[in-house]
Amino acid sequence: MYQINGYFEASTIKEAIDYLAGNENSQVIAGGTDVLIKTRERKSGYTDKDLVGIMRIPELKGINLDDDGNILIGSTTTFTEVEEDEIILRNIPSLSAACGSVGGPQIRNIGTIGGNVANGATSADSASTLFAMDAVICLEGPEGKREMPIKEFYLGPGKVAMNKGELMTQIKILKENFMCFKGHYIKFSQRKAMDIATLGCSIMVKTTGNKIDELKVAYGVAGPTPIRATEAEAMAKGMEITAENLDLIGEKCLENASARDSWRASKAFRQQLIRELPKRAIKIALGGGE
Amino acid sequence: MLKTINCTVNGRAMELQVDVRESLLDMLRNRLHLTGTKQGCGVGECGACAVLIDGETLDSCIYLAVWADGKDIVSIEGLTGADGSLSDLQQNFVDKGAVQCGFCTPGFVVSATALLEKNPNPSKDEIRRGLSGNLCRCTGYQKILDAVESTADQRRNK
Ligand code: FES
Ligand code: FES
Numbered sequence: 001m002y003q004i005n006g007y008f009e010a011s012t013i014k015e016a017i018d019y020l021a022g023n024e025n026s027q028v029i030a031g032g033t034d035v036l037i038k039t040r041e042r043k044s045g046y047t048d049k050d051l052v053g054i055m056r057i058p059e060l061k062g063i064n065l066d067d068d069g070n071i072l073i074g075s076t077t078t079f080t081e082v083e084e085d086e087i088i089l090r091n092i093p094s095l096s097a098a099c100g101s102v103g104g105p106q107i108r109n110i111g112t113i114g115g116n117v118a119n120g121a122t123s124a125d126s127a128s129t130l131f132a133m134d135a136v137i138c139l140e141g142p143e144g145k146r147e148m149p150i151k152e153f154y155l156g157p158g159k160v161a162m163n164k165g166e167l168m169t170q171i172k173i174l175k176e177n178f179m180c181f182k183g184h185y186i187k188f189s190q191r192k193a194m195d196i197a198t199l200g201c202s203i204m205v206k207t208t209g210n211k212i213d214e215l216k217v218a219y220g221v222a223g224p225t226p227i228r229a230t231e232a233e234a235m236a237k238g239m240e241i242t243a244e245n246l247d248l249i250g251e252k253c254l255e256n257a258s259a260r261d262s263w264r265a266s267k268a269f270r271q272q273l274i275r276e277l278p279k280r281a282i283k284i285a286l287g288g289g290e
Numbered sequence: 291m292l293k294t295i296n297c298t299v300n301g302r303a304m305e306l307q308v309d310v311r312e313s314l315l316d317m318l319r320n321r322l323h324l325t326g327t328k329q330g331c332g333v334g335e336c337g338a339c340a341v342l343i344d345g346e347t348l349d350s351c352i353y354l355a356v357w358a359d360g361k362d363i364v365s366i367e368g369l370t371g372a373d374g375s376l377s378d379l380q381q382n383f384v385d386k387g388a389v390q391c392g393f394c395t396p397g398f399v400v401s402a403t404a405l406l407e408k409n410p411n412p413s414k415d416e417i418r419r420g421l422s423g424n425l426c427r428c429t430g431y432q433k434i435l436d437a438v439e440s441t442a443d444q445r446r447n448k
Binding site for chain 2: 006032036040106109193194
């Protein structure tokens with residue numbers, strides 16, 4: 001038995017928001033792969049809650065293109081659904097790979113991309129790729145709807161910019177942030193499955209000939225929240241793709257990072273990964289393979 | 291707090307009163323006495339509690355019983371024939387020596403059933419990936435992989 005106070009199944013966004021806003025003790029639950037574990041561990045703030053289930057709200061599910069060609073991902077779309085979705089595979093395969101790297105099949109069949117982001121973990125597999133694509137988080141609450149860039153959504157470890165009563169409805173990826181880009185995600189972990197990334201690196205790169213027009217490098221576990229290597233990105237603009245330049249880019253990526261020691265890996269090892277992974281990811285994204 | 295749910299378990303439609311604090315694993319084992327589904331870790335790490343929900347493999351220990359409302363659930367008991375005969379996959383687990391203590395076996399059979407349903411011709415890597423949410427402390431996995439592979443082979447050659 002879980003130490004839960006009550007359970008409410010919301011069938012519309014409005015029902016969920018009304019319940020969340022009207023009950024101080026409420027807690028959203030989607031696939032439960034995060035919330036139920038914390039409840040099981042009796043983590044403070046996760047016991048005796050009135051849970052609000054949102055998996056049966058049809059508007060929160062599925063992946064669509066809007067009229068402008070932007071990709072809209074419903075917050076309760078599962079990792080498996082994102083991984084196998086045609087729109088995702090065709091336009092942003094790196095997000096498919098990122099979602100496919102989460103846990104194992106059972107977790108991917110129920111864990112949601114919205115939950116992955118909403119729990120605020122730096123290690124979230126989907127988050128670095130969403131950072132690399134400057135995803136927009138769409139929220140709805142008692143005061144109406146609002147949108148914000150994903151980098152403003154993350155406030156600190158486990159902390160996100162969501163107010164009481166608010167629900168994440170969608171994750172939006174603007175066309176200009178994936179059209180003409182090639183992307184790749186590398187999850188560096190000790191095991192191939194059922195593991196949390198030692199470091200995650202997702203890149204998006206746009207090139208003309210052998211020159212970088214635009215580069216985006218995002219990391220998970222290189223700081224308290226997912227981050228972008230903005231210094232390296234600025235430097236990379238216009239650079240020729242050579243081994244020396246890739247080394248320079250990798251080195252520069254350290255400037256935005258604040259890797260730490262943990263039992264999974266030392267700071268020095270993570271720094272080496274921070275240097276190395278974007279180089280590999282760029283080469284693979286551009287078809288160089290490794 | 292009790293809630294009434296309607297679901298199908300191993301082909302039988304039923305109405306049940308469940309506690310909102312209860313997991314589907316608790317419901318299967320304690321209410322329906324379907325004890326083939328095992329609890330290992332209780333936190334979604336080991337897959338001993340895997341069941342099919344609408345055809346997908348899921349860890350029932352981190353699935354609330356109330357979520358079963360309207361779902362089609364198949365536990366290990368539902369994979370055997372009505373007369374208790376083993377499925378081809380189960381028979382291969384036996385024949386290949388993929389069962390030692392047996393605690394992980396129901397979960398593996400469930401996940402492998404879902405895997406073969408989705409992908410009847412899996413490569414070795416795809417089998418590994420499809421079973422990566424299930425842990426076994428005894429067999430070293432190879433014989434489990436063999437059992438799944440020969441099931442796929444046999445079904446192809448039928
Ligand atoms: S008991 Fe459910 S995953 Fe281990
Ligand atoms: S046979 Fe004992 S845990 Fe797998």
